[in-house]
Amino acid sequence: MDLGECPKIHELALRADYEQAAKERDYGYVVDALQHLETFIADCDRKTELAKRRLKETQEELSEEAAAKAEVIHRLGEQIGTKLAHAENVGAEGNVEESLKLMDEVDRLKKEKSTVEIEYRNSMPASSYQQQKLRVCEVCSAYLGIHDNDRRLADHFGGKLHLGFIIIREKLEELIKQVEERKAQREREVEEREKERMVREKERVELERGQEEERRKEREQRSRSQSNKRRRGSRERERRGSRERRGSRERRRRSRSHSRSRRHRWVEDVGCRGHVSCTYSKALVK
DSSP states (O other): OOOOOOOSOOOHHHHHHHHHHTTTOOOSHHHHHHHHHHHHHHHHHHHHHHHHHHHHHHSOOOOHHHHHHHHHHHHHHHHHHHHHHHHHHHHHTTOHHHHHHHHHHHHHHHHHHHHHHHHHHHTSOHHHHHSOOEEEOTTTOOEEETTOOHHHHHHHHTSHHHHHHHHHHHHHHHHHHHHHHHHHHHHHHHHHHHHHHHHHHHHHHHHHHHHHHHHHHHHHHHHHHHHHHHHHHHHHHHHHHHHHHHHHHHHHHHHHHHHHHHHHHHHHHHTTTTOTTOHHHHHHHO
16 A cells, blocks of 8 residues: 655654644644544555455355354464564564564464364365465455465564554554543533633622622612601701791780780870870870
8 A cells, every 4th residue: 555655744843843832732733633544544444344345255155163263363373473573673673582582472373373274174175275265454454364374474464564554543542542632621621611600600790799789778878868867857847847936926925915015005194184295195196
């Protein structure tokens, strides 16, 4: 599978800058990479399923026992090829002891595979056994044969195509986990902001309720004050009216008393037998 040259820019300095900046802000490139890898892996899985259906149509169907033995042979062959390729890599790096341990495991798996192959050969006719039974690699969709030797298996499982698909699938799982964690983090942040908003809204409502209560008390206090002023004004007017009424009665009383006094003096003067020298009597007579 040749995808050609990548059109993106690959620079370690830019990658380091992005990794540093991504700690403070989500630029969305992780989601873009996730979608790209999902499309790539989905296409590979589609080809794998198509190849499986093609093999099922073209190859002779095995019995249940033979099919189970063939599956075990494929699984052991995959383990042998993977460990053999890994042993070669660690040996090339200078880790001889680890390479020898892996080769011992490869030898053990080879013996186990040989035993299963004998059982597989005995479970089916010789003519059918000679036919190459293929299977499809679940990782890279390449064809593998049940009679492939260890070198062929090592070349496949240690090849760039197979290892590249392993890296892509592992990276895809990592990105899925990363996106889910970021999504959960955003949901927590939204929930926290919503809680803070509700707390602020509650505080605002309580503040407005307190202010409204204070304004109500002020209005009641002003109303009581105005009522007291009106009552005091009414009592003051009543007192002034009472004083005015008492003064009016007093003036009338004094006026009546003065009138009675003048009439009394007039009667006395008139009774003076017409004494013409009494000025007051004359004035009254006139």
